[in-house]
Amino acid sequence: MPAATLDPHLKRDRVAGHEEFPVELKERLIGKVMDDPRFPEYLYGCYECGICVAACPSARFYDFSPRRIAQAASRRDVELMFQQMQEDIWECSQCFSCLRCPRGNNPGGVVTIMREVAVKEGLHTAKEALAGYSRIIYKIMSTGTQVSPDMLQPDAFPDWGPEVKDVSENLDLWRRMLPPETLHTTATGWKVADRTLVELYVIWLETGALDMIAQVDKGIHMILEELMEEKLEEEGIEV
């Protein structure tokens, strides 16, 4: 496919920085995006009206455009889509304001699929985008709740004001003062039953979700795998 590199609105020359990747690889990854069963539901062609850009929060603060996502996917522009997988997709806020599209396009949904492929394929830029995020992955996959009260530490959230320190210092006491019995926890959002956790582990293992973690952070993957196998063995469940 000839590369139309003269478009002045591109972040930079569409293949600049990505020449080292063979076109076969690019074709394969974009093929995976388009083979996703959700893809046909997310794209119906683009008027180029720009309503999605007007609605998009990321477009205001990044050089990001949901219209470009929709257009590149509509014309199966492999080079541009590959560039977007490397540079654009992690800027999207995933708010789905772009669903305001008069054609019914879902550029945010296309981004979700592109991200999934980027993670599964272990793209370096996906790892970079998720640097510092591994502890969240560990928390959600191992405990079944994403944000735990004990994550509220002043050094992690210095920009959230002095109340974070108050919460952190009084955490155990203030959690015990919550009237719902399920909320007395500090390491999880609420009390999750052991059996429920085991069921969640079965889901991660059976659907290949755990395998995806290996592409992002091998260390976290190893810890999670050991934890889950041990729990499943205790419960006598084979996966």
Added chain:
Amino acid sequence: MSDTAVSVILSKKKQFDREPDRRSTDFHDKLFQLEAEGELVVQRITGEFVEVPTKYGIAKKVQKANLWHHKSCGQCGHIPGYSTSIFWIMRKLGYGYHDPEDQTSCTAWNYYASATSNQAAQAAVALRNFAAAYETGYFPLIHCGTSYGHYKEVRSELLHDGALREQVRKVLAKLGKEMVIPEEIVHYSEWLYAVRNEIKERMVYDFSDIAVTVHPACHYYKLVEGDAIYDPDVYHGQRTAAVSGLVQSMGADLRSYSTFFDCCGFGFRHILVQRDFTRSFSTLRKIEVMKAEADPDVVLTHDTGCVTALDKSQFAARAHERNVGIPVMSEAQFAALAMGAHPFKVCQLHWHSTNYRPLLEKMGIDWQKAWHEFEEDAKRLERGEQEFLTWADVDA
């Protein structure tokens, strides 16, 4: 509603009718068809329910009692007064509920942040929770806007993709669970809308002087939009009536602003590892615009991420001398305060960042006395006289 430029534009149309080609189809036909074919079980609405209007005129049933609280990890984790207020209102109105331990997060915050999951895993997590609710006989009520939006996406994918159903069915079989989809996926703010007149009857404070702006959660009304509540009597049916409908019924001073449709800037990944974006968007496109155009006493919203982004972003913005400083809370906390809930024991406002004390004073609530009461309870727990505070303590 105040006479701003936005409200003038809104009032030009008595009622906003959407073009037929923009209307989404009613998912119930496919749902009941698959049930009839034995592919899945539909958990039906039981007991007393309220029919609420949605975007394209399809009535949605909201069950009033015996609800299974699908909690939110962010609310429970760092805005606990959000969840506690929902429970408290339900108790005050006399509706039974179940607060399960057999519930996981929907994991959608992680999915939209990192994509370290996939379609089948997300659907299996949703259906495991739905099956857990079904087994108890209680009907699921979803606390989080993202869980609600994501579950509607999952429902749509499952209804139209037989291969995905088969994949998820096999996973559920390993867990000994049936494939269950509830008749309606209901957000707690829809329940509050459904019982808004009962809340109004139990108000102990007059909030007519309290100026409110509402931020609607993107994942509530943009994802699978047809389910969201739209009411001709609220913004003339042009904007979702969730939250605003309740505020209007409570008699508070609901004010409009021009960036109503904008998101809060949460960003899922950004709020955790790239918060400069969140802070910028939240304050420049939402808080400052609200302040300039509507000058509210409080911002109300109905989702975990929105309360977080809008509240927490204001601290750093103050250092840049931006025009910020509006307290943020859920409409559940706002309604609970109006009904006489304790601002700290129930609404847990000490977990919030932006100064809420002037608001409480304007509401007529003595926050200093309330904080003293909270501290007295804390001392009792510290002395070991009691391990936990209970609902009985809170209502005392």
